[in-house]
Amino acid sequence: MRIQKVLIANRGEIACRIIRTCREKGLQTVAVYSEADQEMPFVKMADEAVCIGPPPVAKSYLNMEQILQAAKKTKADAVHPGYGFLSENSTFAGKVLQSGLLWIGPRPEVIARMGDKVAARQTMEKAGVPVVPGSVRIDRVEDALEQAAVLGYPVMVKAIAGGGGIGMHVCDDEQDLQRQFSSLRQRAKAYFGNDSLFMEKVITDARHVEVQIAADERGNVIHLFERECSIQRRNQKVIEESPSPSIHETTRKKLCEAAVRAARAVQYTGVGTVEFLVDKSEQFYFLEMNTRLQVEHPVTEEIAGVDLVDWQIALAEGNPLPLRQEEVICRGHAMEFRIYAEDPERFLPSPGKVTQCLFPDGEGIRVDSGIEEENTVSPFYDSMIAKLIVSGCDRKEVLERAEKALRSCRVSGIRTNLPLLVKVLETDAFKSGQYHTKLISEI
Amino acid sequence: MAKVEASMAGTVMQILVSVGDRVEAGQDVVILESMKMEVPLQAEQSGTIKEIKVEVGSFVSDGDVLLELE
Known part of the structure; x- marks a missing residue:
């Protein structure tokens, strides 16, 4: 059709x-x-x-x-x-x-299967995709304590129907888990309409790397390389880039192959993302599959020269994939900076009227914005107001362009995280590409 | 008389105290939800909760009085 x-x-x-x-x-x-x-x-x-x-x-x-x-x-x-x-x-x-x-988007049964995080983990294990050591579904505090003892503390407690970094909590020991359990269940219920929980072992100093995949109705599945998403605050992504500056070529290849295996295992159709945690020794573990377009999809569009929304529409119409795997070529480097209406120090929301809103343009600069001057940023919705996407022939060129571009953004009337983004760019860890998910909390 | 005011626009997600409760300065008393974030609000001074002016689900604006203490 x-x-x-x-x-x-x-x-x-x-x-x-x-x-x-x-x-x-x-x-x-x-x-x-x-x-x-x-x-x-x-x-x-x-x-x-x-x-x-x-x-x-x-x-x-x-x-x-x-x-x-x-x-x-x-x-x-x-x-x-x-x-x-x-x-x-x-x-x-x-x-x-x-x-x-x-x-x-993908078929409803695929969305449902990946939406139940424990079922998703089981599907991936069966397909030979490594998962973070974790528990089955938990509804009682006694079961949580028993399973956490097996996994070893600290454990990350998550909502079974959750995702997107919301409603997760690290428990350091038995007392902590006991104390938090009922409030975590309440929050899971409030956010996702389901109070069942599960736990994963905490992987320390982990990086968050995800792989963009696309699949058609004929069973063809390809990947469009990875995105490094380790710059986060409150478990929410702030900066993403591709290629990942921190993994070796062999790891990249294995990750991309595992993502394709994951997509095949659920007979995925359309555009999707497989998220992984990567530890210090570059072991990787399946985290979750996002059965939709990601916020950070422009990073992939810039390096692969494709329009993923165009792909989504074509695939939904039943057309074959526009490219074969060997035709997907990664050129240069790209980064995305999420601009949030929030206080840059305490990450508190800053809704209000935008009195000035000027974004840069030029070579290698793309801005995906949703607001203009005189708009009111509402407290009812997410605080992300725009994304600055910077691309170039290599990471060095992107860093130079990004710094100039970020400094020339002018948003007034509300507070934004622009000063924080500049601060991240200035850190040695970010410049060298050797950073993990705790970088923002450490600067 | 001390008050707890909303520091930003948002929806009241949880009220952690009841009338008559004794609270200490710095204690979390209300959790607001704004822009998909949970924002805990603290009592600035110690005291006893005299009146709760909002309920869970109420929409509040920056500066609205949520609680009164004595």
Whole structure:
């Protein structure tokens, strides 16, 4: 089936990003928006826009019926979920398909299988992909204590239905686990609607490296290399780059092959990401699979010279992969800097009205932004307002361009993490490429 | 009389104290959710909770009074 009109079930920069590719392909676009987002660029950019409810996400961007009604009303024939919100909700994907629309993403059963983090670990183990030593599903504190004793402290406690670095907590010993258990269950319930937990052994000084994969309905699976995502704060990514500056070529090859094996094991279709932890000796372990477009997908687009949203649409239409594995070539280096509306020292949110918003342009500079001057950054949504993507012929050139570009960003009215991004660039660890996930907490 | 005010706009996620509770300066009393982040708010002074002006799920703006202490 050929898609003619895409409804984008998302907001902000990613909605703008998806609309851009749709326009280039000559497709019509429908934006859905909450009452808080009426003045945002993505609403104005789309060919049509439908208000789906009040600002809280449960009443708007997570409101499946309202979104499906908007699709029906505007006669859209496909839904692109972006990232976050309903993008990894298999129920929503199923409803989209039942309504006779195309879902731009993998099949609902694949989303569900990877969404249950314990089932995902088991699938990967069976496929020969190494996983972090961990537990089965846990619902009682006695079971948690028993399994943690086997794994050895510290343990990372996670929500079984979780992901994206939310609702995770490190417990250092038995007392700590006992004390935190019920509140961790409550939080899992609040964030993911499921209070079951599981645990993983903490891998110290780990790096977070993920592999971009793509697969078509004929069973062809390829990778588009890795992204290093170890610069994080509160388990959320801040800077990503490709290639990873810290792993050896042999590790890179093994990681990419393992990601392809992982995608094959679940009969994946579309564009997806396999996340790994890599330890000091370059042993790697499967973390989770993201069955959607990643925030940091532009890094891969810049080094591989592809448009992943275009690929997603083509693959959803049932077309074969645009490239064979040997045709995917990594050229140069790219980095992404996430610009957050937050206090750069304490990482506290900073919602408010944006009075000035100027981003650089030029050779090797790409800005995927979701705001403009006079917009209000709402407390109801994620604090990421824009992404600065810098590319060049090698890492050195990217570092030079990035520093100039970051220093020339002008965002006023709200506080942003721009000073923190510059500070990270200035550290020896970042300059040398030998950094791990604790770098921000150590500077 | 001491107050605890919202330091930013957000939604009240958890209220950690009840009327009549004795709290110490620096103790977490309310958790706000703003921009998908949990932000704990502390009592600036020690005292007894006199009144709770919000409930879980309330949307508050920067500067709104959440609790009163005496």
